[in-house]
Amino acid sequence: MDSNMSIYSTLFILEAVDISPTYILPLFFFGTLTYCAIMFFNITLLLTIALNQKLHKPMYILLFNMPVNDMVGASALLPHMMSTLLSQNRSITHSACCLQAFLIHFYGTGSLLILGAMAYDRYIAICCPLKYNTVMSPNKLLKIILTVWTTDAAVVGSILALNYRQEFCTTSIAxxxxxNPSLMKLICGDTRLNNYYGLSTTILLNCLVLFIIFFTYIHILVTCVSKRQSDAKTKAIQTCGTHLVIYLCFVFSALFALISHRFDNVSRYVRGLFGASVMIFPPFLNPIIYGLKTKEIQQNIQVFFCKRYFNHNK
Incomplete structure (x- = not known):
């Protein structure tokens, strides 16, 4: 590519997916339906928390951030992917590509940080109940939420900024x-700094959140077992176990998708499948696991829809 060509007018070509024309329309409708379901579940959870004064507690306010983040991740991938599938136009502008990369990484990093904040909240509530109102006061809760989003934006922005204004030797995105890994492969110059910084930041962040989650969940389980309350013990094991499985599946899929770019022998189909699954399955399952299965939220959702139904039929 001509090095004098403006990066802003550059069109990148996304990797093709070998799909028979027979399956294009069914996949398009399935993907669109999946996206609509993700948006419906997450918006329902958002409205339920926002419109019910009883749910304006630290646990649910922290939970409020998860559907917002999940909708960002799903919206960064599915609408464009469905449009590409239907039109078979795999080109994307430099600006749109950078925005998509930012939103995708912003979603992934945000998921980790929000899970860490939620684990900390449950730890204080169960292990230090007398200090809960002090530790999770409105001001401190606001600081936690601002720290999550500012850290997310700063980490992702700094990683992608290393690719900014670089010369590209190819326009074919792998x-x-x-x-970020696919954008780095387009750069002509030395990308070792980008590589080392991206990997070290990813590993450091994952290790930090993993430590917080394991530390808090172990203390929660020990506290519940020591109380010798079978219902509390069962509830803690179910909650912590479910959250931990979801977290580990998310981290494994995300890390595999990121690290697999460093190895040429990894199938592009497997890499793409793991990468896309990170932005499809968690946004679909999170509102069910973290919200809709919570009894207090379930009751408020039923009340919310019953009111709308009766008001409509008056």
Whole structure:
């Protein structure tokens, strides 16, 4: 590519997916339906928390951030992917590619930080109940939420900023969507700094959140077992176990998708499948696991829809 060509007018070409024309329309409708379901579940959870004064507690306010983040992740991938699938136009502008990469990584990093904040909240509530109102006061809760989002934006922004204004030797992106590893492969110059910084930041962040989650969950389980309350013990094991499985599945899929770019022998289909699954399955399952299965939220959702139904039929 001509090095004098403006990066802003550059069109990148996303990797093709070998799909028979027979399956294009069914996949398009299935993907669109999946996206609509993700948006419906997450918006329902958002409205339920926002419109019910009883749910304006630290646990649910922290939970409020998860559907917002999940909708960002799903919206960064599915609408463009469905449009590409239907039109078979795999080109994307430099600006759109960078925006998609930012939103995708912003979603992934945000998921980890929000899970860490939620684990900390449950730890204080169960292990230090007398200090809960002090530790999780409105001001401190606001600081936690601001720290999550500012850290998320700063980490992702700094990683992608290293690719900014670089010369590209090719326009063929080695993935079905834009992300930092695929953008690095386009750069002509030395990308070792980008590589080392991105990997070290990813590993450090994952280790920090993993430590917080394991530390808090172990203390929660020990506290519940020591109380010798079978219902509390069962509830803690179910809650912590479910959250931990979801977290580990998310981290494994995300890390595999990121690290697999460093190895040429990894199938591009497997890499693409793991990468896309990170932005499809958690946004679909999170509102069910973290919200809709919570009894207090369930009751408020039923009240919310019953009111709308009766008001409509008056």
């Amino acid at each position: 993935d079905t969507f834009c992300n």
